[in-house]
Amino acid sequence: MPLTAFQNTFAGNPLNRASERRGDTAWLAEMQASADSLAIVLWNGRPLVEKSADGGVQLAYVPATMSDDLAGGLERLLFMGLWKETAVFAVDIEGGVDPAEGPLQGMGAFEDLRAVALRLPGPEAAIAATAKSMFEWRRRHRHCAACGEPSVVAEGGWKRQCPVCKAEHFPRTDPVVIMLPYLGDRCMMGRQEAWPPGMFSALAGFLEPGESIEEACARELAEEAALKTVRVRYHSTQPWPYPSSLMIGLLAEVENDQAAPDQTELSEVRWFTRAEARDLLAGKIEGVFAPGPLAIAHQLLKAWAEEG
Secondary structure, X not given: OOOOOOOOOOOOOOOEOOHHHOOOXXXXXXXXXXXXXXXXXXXXXXXXEEEOOOOOEEEOOEEHHHHHHHHOOHHHEEEEEEEOOEEEEEEEEOOOOOHHHOOOOOOOEEOOHHHHHHHOOHHHHHHHHHHHHHHHHHHHOOEOOOOOOEOEEEHHHXXXXXXXXXXXXXXXXXXXXXXXXXXXXXXXXXXXXOOOOOEOEOEEEEOOOOOOHHHHHHXXXXXXXXXXXXXXXXXXXXXXXXXXXXXXXXXXXXXXXXXXOOOOOOOEEEEEEHHHHHXXXXXXXXXXXXXXXXXXXXXXXXXXXXXX
């Protein structure tokens, strides 16, 4: 059951993470060998999916008994948690040869998660995003940050240990503030030169050490658009597995409309009335568009537009 009335894509993982069982290697091995346990498979970050009964797509689950051969050891295996009493694992496969043409032939196809997320049931998109984030962390943290030696997997894939200096390393999530500034009945969106032509979005930036969420929001708006923040309101958060961030969605009231893009993060800014924001979301403004429903930026704009 959702903790809040609003839930972004990639939130809402329904599995019981069963973190208290992660250190029980005998139990994990028993679950992996059980005919009742299941596994999802990612190949180069793409989940294996199959057609659902209603004509859509769903995650393709394979018997967990296949996971050892697919993973080739614990390094590429992750204990995801429990669905009721059923253990669920995830397998990470890398390489140029599509496993759907080999050991997983006939079991589904590998699809880009960002492209398929809105077609997956929401809870399954969240499961796949969790696995993707964890495997990205593994790829980026193969060596001990304390002494530089190769680290090894532990606790079902949720910890890495250094066999030399004994340091323990845990998954990290990078907090990002993403905010829609507004003044009265107008909001502001910006664009970066590297984005597709015509795309405008909310402003965003990483939270820095020693900052509160509100302070990070105010700093980013000042740095990127020369705006002074008056008030910050929380909207929602979104786990974002690219590679592993938590997007903290905010609505930020600003002091004036004298915005100036810094030409580093932002190349252009534009103000929209509530009516224009609704048209933007509906794709009715020629040559200009906002991020799609997958992105929290879309949901921030929608929430603000519907307030009036």
